[in-house]
Amino acid sequence: MGAVVLLQGARRLAIIYLAILAGTVAVSALLGLAAGASVARSIAVGLYVVGAVFLVGCFVVGARGPLRGSGQRGENVPIVGARRLRRATQDERTESSRTAILLFVLGLTLVILGSLLDPSHAAF
Numbered sequence: 001m002g003a004v005v006l007l008q009g010a011r012r013l014a015i016i017y018l019a020i021l022a023g024t025v026a027v028s029a030l031l032g033l034a035a036g037a038s039v040a041r042s043i044a045v046g047l048y049v050v051g052a053v054f055l056v057g058c059f060v061v062g063a064r065g066p067l068r069g070s071g072q073r074g075e076n077v078p079i080v081g082a083r084r085l086r087r088a089t090q091d092e093r094t095e096s097s098r099t100a101i102l103l104f105v106l107g108l109t110l111v112i113l114g115s116l117l118d119p120s121h122a123a124f
Contacts, residue, residue, distance in 0.1 A: 017106060024050045024110070040119045047114030054107030062100030068092065 024046045032042020068088045069079040079085065088096075115121065 013102075020050065020106075021047075021110070021113075038119060040117060044114045044118035044120075047110050047117065051107045051110030051114060054103050054110060058100045058103035058107060061096055061103060064088075064096050066093065 025043050028043045028046025029039050031046070032039045035042070066088050067079065067085045068076060070076065070084050070086050072083055
């Protein structure tokens with residue numbers, strides 16, 4: 001059962017990644033055509049930008065401290081508007097680390113893909 005769950009999760013992750021990739025390529029190509037720039041260069045810059053956003057997200061998620069905010073009824077709220085603070089559970093800290101790693105890998109692959117497609121810089 002564990003292998004089936006992992007395969008389903010990997011399939012969902014691949015679908016999300018391909019949707020982000022296709023959306024980035026489509027929007028970048030349209031913006032490049034509208035600006036009169038090279039489509040290949042526009043796609044590469046779009047991949048750079050989206051990859052950088054993922055990498056910034058990796059930093060933001062990974063830099064969360066060990067404290068979480070609690071509201072009046074015990075619900076999770078941002079620390080800024082919290083009534084009181086509590087220590088994060090081990091599951092919350094593990095999830096934060098895994099999410100940061102996932103965002104790092106996705107961002108890095110987008111930046112690398114952009115650099116491979118960039119016509120203004122030769123990869124090899």
